[in-house]
Amino acid sequence: MKRISVTAICAVTLAGTGGQALAHPHVFADARLEVAAGPDGNVETMRHVWRFDEVFSSTVLLEFDANTDNKLEDSELEDVASTVTDSLAEFNYFQTILVGGKSVDVKPVTDMKALFDDGQLIIFFTTQPAKPVNLKSSPSFGVYDPTFYTAIDFTDDSEMVLEGAPANCTHKMVVPDPDEALAQNQATLTDAFFNDPMGTQWSKLLATRMEVTCK
Numbered sequence: 006m007k008r009i010s011v012t013a014i015c016a017v018t019l020a021g022t023g024g025q026a027l028a029h030p031h032v033f034a035d036a037r038l039e040v041a042a043g044p045d046g047n048v049e050t051m052r053h054v055w056r057f058d059e060v061f062s063s064t065v066l067l068e069f070d071a072n073t074d075n076k077l078e079d080s081e082l083e084d085v086a087s088t089v090t091d092s093l094a095e096f097n098y099f100q101t102i103l104v105g106g107k108s109v110d111v112k113p114v115t116d117m118k119a120l121f122d123d124g125q126l127i128i129f130f131t132t133q134p135a136k137p138v139n140l141k142s143s144p145s146f147g148v149y150d151p152t153f154y155t156a157i158d159f160t161d162d163s164e165m166v167l168e169g170a171p172a173n174c175t176h177k178m179v180v181p182d183p184d185e186a187l188a189q190n191q192a193t194l195t196d197a198f199f200n201d202p203m204g205t206q207w208s209k210l211l212a213t214r215m216e217v218t219c220k
Contacts, residue, residue: 030156033058038159040146040176040215042169048138049169050131051100051111051146055157062126077121086117089128099157100132101147101212109144110135140174141219147212158213165215174219181211 039052057065069081069088077085093099094113102109111132118129138144148157159165162178170176 030150030153032061032155034155034157035164036148036157036159037164037166038146038148038215039166039168040217042140042167044169046140046171048134048140048144050133052131053129053148055128056122057126057128059124062121062124065126066121077119082119082121085119085126086128089119090114090117090130096151098130098132099148099150099155101149101214102134102138102144103147103214104138104142104144109138140170140217143216143218145179145214145216147214149212167215167217170217171219174217176215176217178213179216180213 034055034057036056037054040048041050041052043049065085066075066077069077069085071081071084072078097110098114100111102111112135114130114132116129116131120127120129148159150157159178159180165176165178167174167176
């Protein structure tokens with residue numbers, strides 16, 4: 006496997022940090038999320054677009070440019086997409102779906118695509134809940150790297166789109182403040198939370214998310 010998949014894309018838990026202080030991200034990406042529901046109100050797909058910063062993108066170019074022509078051919082982009090898919094699978098593709106406070110995993114990603122545009126790496130992929138998620142259950146859909154290596158940001162609420170929802174459903178983007186989130190939940194946090202090796206509990210609190218409400 007390419008080195009970049011270990012040092013950045015995979016964003017493995019930083020050695021020795023456990024669940025102590027929040028680490029500073031080293032990779033940055035602007036994101037878009039489109040949640041699409043079917044006629045029955047069940048979520049069918051979550052479409053993602055991530056545009057990475059130029060520094061990280063140049064590292065990916067250097068790592069995957071097998072013929073050293075300073076660009077990525079289709080086969081090299083396929084290699085990038087395959088590596089990203091394999092690397093993110095361990096972390097549920099940075100997905101956080103909550104229904105009634107309980108997490109829902111996503112199915113394996115099969116359509117990861119990568120391209121370079123104006124010096125930046127862009128990846129496109131879709132995810133699907135591993136079990137039915139109906140909008141009437143007031144779910145939330147978050148995107149967050151539990152290892153804190155990658156900062157995935159949504160520039161504004163227009164980058165979180167809900168499609169096919171019943172007329173009585175609304176959605177909003179929530180960007181948690183880490184200090185405030187921890188303070189509000191301090192009474193319920195345990196040692197297991199702070200030592201969670203996969204960061205799943207951190208993701209529940211700190212993911213930028215779309216919250217859906219149906220009247």
